[in-house]
Amino acid sequence: MSSTLRAHPSAKWWALAIISLTQLVVVLDGTIVNIALPQAQAALGMDDHMRQWVVTAYALAFGALLLLGGRIADYWGRKRTFLVGMVGFGLASLFAGMANAGWELVLGRALQGVFAAMLAPAALALLTTLFPSGRQRNTAFAVFGTVAGAGAAVGLVLGGFLTEFLDWRWCLLVNLFFVIVCLVGGALFITESKAEGDNRYDLWGALLVTVGLGSLVYGFSIAETGWANPLTIAFLAVGVVLLGVFVWVETKVGNPLLPLRVVADRVRGGAFLIQAVAGSVMIGATLYLTLHLQIVLGMGALQAGLASLPLPLGTMVLAPIATRMLGTVGPRPMLIGGPLVVAAALVYLSFITPGGDYLVEIAPALLVMGFGMAFVFIPLQNVALTGVAPHDAGVASAVTNSAMQIGGSIGLSVFTAVYAARVGAHAPADVDAAVLTSGYGATFLAAAVGMVVASVIAITMVRGRAEDLLPRGADEQAAVLAH
Structure with a gap:
């Protein structure tokens, strides 16, 4: 029965849905717990240092093991790695959701990161082999890129809903629903593939x-x-x-483990760097925006999560347009202009005030950020994996994801230092809403600088004709050139 399903023309689009859902789970798990942390800290008696590790453990295990996970996917089999990683991720989520002590929650989050490091590169490598070139590839990566770009914000909204109406534990247990769907769908619609030749680790x-x-x-x-x-x-x-x-x-x-040819290519290396900067901005800006919404504006967990919706909505609205543009103007103009649009929105956001109206000071900036990110994430995945040999598909996918995680960690620490420098200049007794808002504004301005740097990277490194930056069939290349 499963072979018949896989042979059906629509099977690969069902596989795309499963792969995209997997990416959503991996990305949103980096943020879904953030809103629930105060409740989890109180329930498990954690101090502030251990509370930090609930977030850090996931990113640390995920970022550090991605390359190894990519090679396991290439050599052991991408579908097999996907299914095993999904089972492990589900068990880790169950363990973390049932934690009765702080160290158990931290351990569960670390285990989630370990299995996410298997899932993420396997999923992206499967996508690359399923849609090797042409317009279908552009559409598939547009869907995948939109999900990747919106995942952090979706995590905040879902985390806020679950925390407010159920319990903080459901921010982890909800993964079991996704795991079941992905296991069934993966078994039915995903076909096995792996690298041929020398497979020594x-x-x-x-x-x-x-x-x-x-x-x-x-x-x-x-x-x-x-x-x-x-x-x-x-x-x-x-x-x-x-x-x-x-x-x-x-x-x-x-x-x-990492053939240097994968990262030495100028265009691909530029894409990895842009991915790192975009990851730092999405993670850092989302965190400090959440703090401003809850601490300064006094929003509840769900309200703060909903208030971040303009960002993913902007990305989803522009995704179809960005996809069409990808086949005409090519990725380079999009990767130059998209970061500048995001930078402009962040500059606007940096002027927030303690008593400012959300609809005037925040919502427009988030919507424009979403527009800009559509022109970043959609071409980025294509460019990062263009020209990669099938033997290296898993490891190239791992570098793409690792760039996002490592970039997010580094960027967040830089933004934290900027925030601490601004707020730390005041005596503790003088730290009020105005001072906090000033600190948040400074982080948004620093994030804007980062996106300008991403645009400069695109100008200097992502160079070449549109048809050379995207894999296409000969007929489609001719059609694009005719325009």
Whole structure:
């Protein structure tokens, strides 16, 4: 029965739905717990340091293990890795949702990150092999990119709803519904694929990059205690050294974990850098916007989540237009202009005031940010994976996701330092709504600078003709050139 289903012409579109749903789960789990943290902290008796680790554990395990997860998907089988990762993610979510102590919740979140590191590259590699070129690929990546771009905001809305009307535990247990749907759909509609040829694992490379990225992410996660903190410096230094050794090792081994050809290509490398900047802005801006909505404007969890909806709605509204433009103007103009639109919205958002009207000061900026992000995320996935050999599809997908996670961690620490510098200049007794708002505004301005940098990266690195930046069939190339 499953072979008949897979042979049906619509099967790959059902597979796209399952893969996109998987990406939604992976992305929204980075934010869905954020709104529920105060309730979880009180219920489990966690101190502020352990509360931080509920968020950090997921990003740390996810970002550090993505490359290894990508190679496992390539070598062991992408569908097999997808299904095993989904089962593990569901069990980890159940464990975290039933936690009776803070350390259990942190451990559950770390396990979620481990299995997400298997899921994310397997899903994207499956998408790449399912839609190898042409207009269907553009449409598929438009759907996938929209889901990826909106996932963080969807997590905030869903987290707010579940926290307010049910219990904080449901922010984790809700994953079981997604897992069941994805397991059934994956078994029915996804076909197996894996890399051919030499499939030996680069164990030294895996160890170096995992510990190196883990050290780097952890160093940035504790940087809010001070950039001069010896512990911060030590972890960052160890991370940089280990990653340097990793690059050296990858040039020496016969079957590297990360073939340097995947990241050495100028266009693809530029796409990875833009992905990192976009991740930092989405994660950082979303967090500080949530703080402003709840702490300064006094919104409840659900109200704050709903107030962030203009951002994903803007992305979804512009997604069809961005998809059509991808086949005509090409990705380069979109990757230059999209970040500038987001930067303009962030500059506008930086002028928020303590008593400002949400509909005047915040909603328009979020809507325009969503518009701009549509022109970033939709072409980005295509460009990042264009020209990648089937043997490297999983690892290239892993780098794309890792760039988002590592970029988000680094960006958030930078924004936190900017916020702390602005608020820390005042005595604790003087920190009122006006001072907090000033700190949030400073982070939005820093995020705007980051998006301008992303545009500069696109100008200098994402270069070439439109037909060279996107995989197409010969007939479609001719049609595009005729326009």
